[in-house]
Amino acid sequence: MLAVENLHASYGAVQVLHGIDLEVRQGEIVTLLGANGAGKSTLLKTIFGAPAVKAGSIAFCGKPLKGLLSHHVADLGIAHSPEGRRIMPKMTVLENLQIGAFLSDPKHFQDDLKKVFRLFPRLEERSWQRAGTMSGGEQQMLAIGRALMQRPRLLLLDEPSLGLAPLVIRLIFDAIQKINQEDGITVLLVEQNAAMALSIADRGYVLQTGRVVHAGDAEVLASQPEIRNAYLEGMTAP
Structure with a gap:
């Protein structure tokens, strides 16, 4: 459904994304993990054209998004619930x-x-x-x-658990699963609560300084020692 290939993007002279490759298949929940400043939110914003694609490509159901205005991207069936x-x-x-x-x-x-x-x-x-x-x-x-x-056919969610109490986080993530399973909406989820994100996702990508450093099935990522040490230690799903 969503195909991102060798994506580069920048804010002025500051390059933030360095050759991102990513795909989201129809019906999936895919999560983007990474520390603050890794480029997760920038990737979602680049899908909507701000910042613009510097190099590489983004396609939705085979249609290139590069150069499209934000409302034209939305017209295709992509919605964005932003951070904050x-x-x-x-x-x-x-x-x-x-x-x-x-x-x-x-x-x-x-x-x-x-x-x-x-x-x-x-x-x-x-x-x-x-x-x-x-x-x-x-x-x-x-x-x-x-x-x-x-x-939307594809829903982009940016940090939906940020600043929320554990009980509310559980409610929000239950809703995300219902959106996906009952309504058939594909979800690309940016989330710092890695344990919670991986518990509902099909697959995940880990970004570090604008590059994909790990990718795979959510269960596999959750079991990898380097992922557990960096993102999951001391963190549990509510």
Whole structure:
């Protein structure tokens, strides 16, 4: 579904990605692991064209993404729930979800809204509340729900567990599995909680200073001593 080949990207004169090769197959959950500054978030942003591809290629279902504007990438069926949530704090929960549905056919809106509310009942309870007054966990639910209102085929999730309590993290990751298994949405997940990410993923890639240093099935990665020592020691799935 997603094919990244020899990808190079930079912010001005600072090169961040150095020849990334990665693939995401339809129906999978694939996780990107790595320390802060490894290039994980930059890779997701490059899929949407900012920063631009400096060299190499990105293709979605065989269509090259290089040079496309962000809204054209979204039109193809890719949605991005960014790090830090980036909700509209002064708008209500419902208004944020309406923004997510902007590119979708209006005839699907009510059905899609019901799906999001079934996935995250708290959002229905808070539908008329200003998003900025909700807890961090509720805002993360909203960020994911807003992306789902786009009806994506591929969902990019950037650090969905960041700053959340263990119980909320478990709820968020259960929702990710439901999105994948029940709705058939393919997921590319950036996550620093490596234990949690590998527990739900099919495959994973480990980035280090903008390069892929490990790749393979999630269970295999979780069992490798160098991965355990670097990313899993002292960390368990909630």
